[in-house]
Amino acid sequence: MTRMSLIVTGSIGIDTIDAPTGKAEDVLGGSAIYFAAAASFFGDVRLVAAVGDDFPDRHLDTFRHFNVNLDGLERRRNSRTFRWHGRYRDDMNQRDTLAVELNVLAEALPPVPQHYRDSRYVFLANTHPAGQIALLEHFPKAELVVADTMDLWIDNERETLLDLLRRVDGLVLNYEESFQLTGKSNAVVAAEAIHEMGPTFVVIKKGEHGSLLSYRGDDGHGLAALPAFAARDVVDPTGAGDTFAGGMLGYLAGEAGGEISLRSLRKAMALGTVVASYTIESFSLDRLKQITRGDLDGRLRSFCEMLTVD
Amino acid sequence: MTRMSLIVTGSIGIDTIDAPTGKAEDVLGGSAIYFAAAASFFGDVRLVAAVGDDFPDRHLDTFRHFNVNLDGLERRRNSRTFRWHGRYRDDMNQRDTLAVELNVLAEALPPVPQHYRDSRYVFLANTHPAGQIALLEHFPKAELVVADTMDLWIDNERETLLDLLRRVDGLVLNYEESFQLTGKSNAVVAAEAIHEMGPTFVVIKKGEHGSLLSYRGDDGHGLAALPAFAARDVVDPTGAGDTFAGGMLGYLAGEAGGEISLRSLRKAMALGTVVASYTIESFSLDRLKQITRGDLDGRLRSFCEMLTVD
Numbered sequence: 001m002t003r004m005s006l007i008v009t010g011s012i013g014i015d016t017i018d019a020p021t022g023k024a025e026d027v028l029g030g031s032a033i034y035f036a037a038a039a040s041f042f043g044d045v046r047l048v049a050a051v052g053d054d055f056p057d058r059h060l061d062t063f064r065h066f067n068v069n070l071d072g073l074e075r076r077r078n079s080r081t082f083r084w085h086g087r088y089r090d091d092m093n094q095r096d097t098l099a100v101e102l103n104v105l106a107e108a109l110p111p112v113p114q115h116y117r118d119s120r121y122v123f124l125a126n127t128h129p130a131g132q133i134a135l136l137e138h139f140p141k142a143e144l145v146v147a148d149t150m151d152l153w154i155d156n157e158r159e160t161l162l163d164l165l166r167r168v169d170g171l172v173l174n175y176e177e178s179f180q181l182t183g184k185s186n187a188v189v190a191a192e193a194i195h196e197m198g199p200t201f202v203v204i205k206k207g208e209h210g211s212l213l214s215y216r217g218d219d220g221h222g223l224a225a226l227p228a229f230a231a232r233d234v235v236d237p238t239g240a241g242d243t244f245a246g247g248m249l250g251y252l253a254g255e256a257g258g259e260i261s262l263r264s265l266r267k268a269m270a271l272g273t274v275v276a277s278y279t280i281e282s283f284s285l286d287r288l289k290q291i292t293r294g295d296l297d298g299r300l301r302s303f304c305e306m307l308t309v310d
Numbered sequence: 311m312t313r314m315s316l317i318v319t320g321s322i323g324i325d326t327i328d329a330p331t332g333k334a335e336d337v338l339g340g341s342a343i344y345f346a347a348a349a350s351f352f353g354d355v356r357l358v359a360a361v362g363d364d365f366p367d368r369h370l371d372t373f374r375h376f377n378v379n380l381d382g383l384e385r386r387r388n389s390r391t392f393r394w395h396g397r398y399r400d401d402m403n404q405r406d407t408l409a410v411e412l413n414v415l416a417e418a419l420p421p422v423p424q425h426y427r428d429s430r431y432v433f434l435a436n437t438h439p440a441g442q443i444a445l446l447e448h449f450p451k452a453e454l455v456v457a458d459t460m461d462l463w464i465d466n467e468r469e470t471l472l473d474l475l476r477r478v479d480g481l482v483l484n485y486e487e488s489f490q491l492t493g494k495s496n497a498v499v500a501a502e503a504i505h506e507m508g509p510t511f512v513v514i515k516k517g518e519h520g521s522l523l524s525y526r527g528d529d530g531h532g533l534a535a536l537p538a539f540a541a542r543d544v545v546d547p548t549g550a551g552d553t554f555a556g557g558m559l560g561y562l563a564g565e566a567g568g569e570i571s572l573r574s575l576r577k578a579m580a581l582g583t584v585v586a587s588y589t590i591e592s593f594s595l596d597r598l599k600q601i602t603r604g605d606l607d608g609r610l611r612s613f614c615e616m617l618t619v620d
Contacts, residue, residue: 090495091489091495092495092496093495179401185400185401185402185403186402186541186542186544187518187540188540188541188542189542192542206519208497209516209519209520210519210520210535210537212537212540222615222616223540223616224616224617225520225537225538225539225540225616225617226537226617226619227520227522227535227536227537228535229535230497230498230522230533230535231496231498232496232498232499232502234496263620266618266619267619267620269619270619300619303619304619305532306532306533306534306535307534307535307536307617308576309536309576309577309579309580309610309613309614310573310577
């Protein structure tokens with residue numbers, strides 16, 4: 001087991017998903033869960049998150065399948081777990097939120113265990129940017145801090161989000177959100193504007209269209225662009241973005257030994273792409289539970305083959 | 311000059327383009343023009359198309375800049391050239407047609423010179439599929455036939471289009487059109503359905519999100535996926551898809567010596583991507599007029615670097 005000192009903070013949810021491919025009721029979800037499961041293929045992962053006393057034991061068993069340290073999981077009495085009910089449309093690239101209950105996410109942040117203070121790699125999964133900043137302060141030894149965000153905070157908490165961006169090394173966000181944050185309408189130009197806000201690297205997630213990286217490090221500047229893994233059997237896209245980020249950070253914190261360069265980031269994106277391609281083959285973490293690190297390497301070879309030009 | 315026996319049939323237009331980046335009035339456009347200019351970097355290209363007697367001499371001078379044989383260009387008396395007026399929205403990924411005059415495109419097909427009958431590589435740029443079939447019959451020695459099509463024909467001329475698809479080796483079409491043609495909502499599944507209609511290879515163009523290839527040849531089956539060249543200076547996206555196809559077919563008919571394999575198709579897509587990335591840097595053919603084959607190779611290296619995973 002690789003010792004990674006990688007920590008993720010974020011949400012754990014109980015999801016209900018309606019899709020043209022079927023329905024999943026009260027399954028395990030949430031950004032931190034998807035991230036942690038994906039990153040755990042590369043080593044141990046620490047988790048800081050809260051659930052309510054309604055959280056089913058069977059979901060705890062799922063955690064235990066992955067290399068996720070649960071010391072930072074708070075099971076809060078007299079509170080309820082975050083719940084989300086979404087419906088995918090026929091083309092699976094669009095979804096509508098039918099119901100959302102913030103529950104424990106609307107309360108105090110979960111406590112961070114004292115022995116997590118030495119975490120070197122920190123992923124702040126999407127939540128209120130004030131919460132992300134508050135959590136970050138628990139990790140004074142962080143060498144690499146990456147955050148995710150979303151349209152809601154870009155619109156309603158812009159100043160706080162800009163404060164967060166001054167404190168992170170990397171930002172991961174969706175394609176449309178990159179335009180919303182910057183007022184630009186070209187992904188490369190948007191990434192340049194985000195560099196000016198602080199991050200050394202920006203990863204723009206485009207779902208089925210892949211991802212774009214812009215890097216401005218001390219060792220040079222550059223771009224990377226990767227397609228998604230061309231998949232024919234998409235059952236449930238939920239968690240694709242979070243497992244993409246989990247695969248990326250898992251690789252960077254694990255095998256790459258914390259090296260941040262255009263080369264290590266490209267490889268990280270490719271591994272994130274591959275993990276995400278498994279995620280969407282089933283509901284919740286069902287598919288990720290079935291695979292091993294060796295499967296990831298096999299699909300990585302197929303993926304590289306798809307984009308080899310010689 | 312490589313002898314390619316590559317012929318393109320399609321439209322020549324006089325375009326007026328409004329974009330956030332500027333306005334271009336009465337410039338040279340049309341699918342066949344963009345294709346031919348792009349393919350001509352790889353060898354000589356034959357063109358079959360018609361214009362009216364309003365066609366300006368200055369546009370003929372532009373043709374002469376490229377290696378395009380004009381024996382099949384009909385300048386029809388008492389007719390007018392196809393005209394298109396489009397406006398790009400702020401985000402440049404959406405455009406509206408403000409005015410279109412079919413003019414000569416609504417009349418008889420242009421005659422095909424007798425000495426073009428030995429053409430081995432045929433690209434049927436987008437037009438009515440009945441016209442594409444009629445033109446194809448002039449090339450009995452064709453070894454590789456590739457067609458482009460569009461939403462209009464998928465909706466209104468489906469049976470004729472299906473007849474065409476039984477006669478071609480390759481089909482090039484837009485992402486949304488692949489769903490429209492097949493009723494599927496996943497690009498890989500849509501490509502499989504299109505193989506059943508006839509083509510050995512299907513290229514799905516996704517604009518700024520790159521392209522996807524599905525190949526079912528005698529030597530094997532496979533997929534290729536490439537991002538677009540990450541560009542920050544997009545002036546006018548008009549012609550990107552046609553020059554992508556022109557770069558692809560130019561390479562296949564030229565340097566690849568007609569070899570059709572997953573490997574040659576991938577390289578062809580990469581070169582098509584690179585030519586298209588130049589096209590959009592200016593209006594009309596302005597940017598393509600400034601570059602050489604050496605520029606394409608240079609940018610191909612940058613492109614491959616962007617997607618190298620090691």
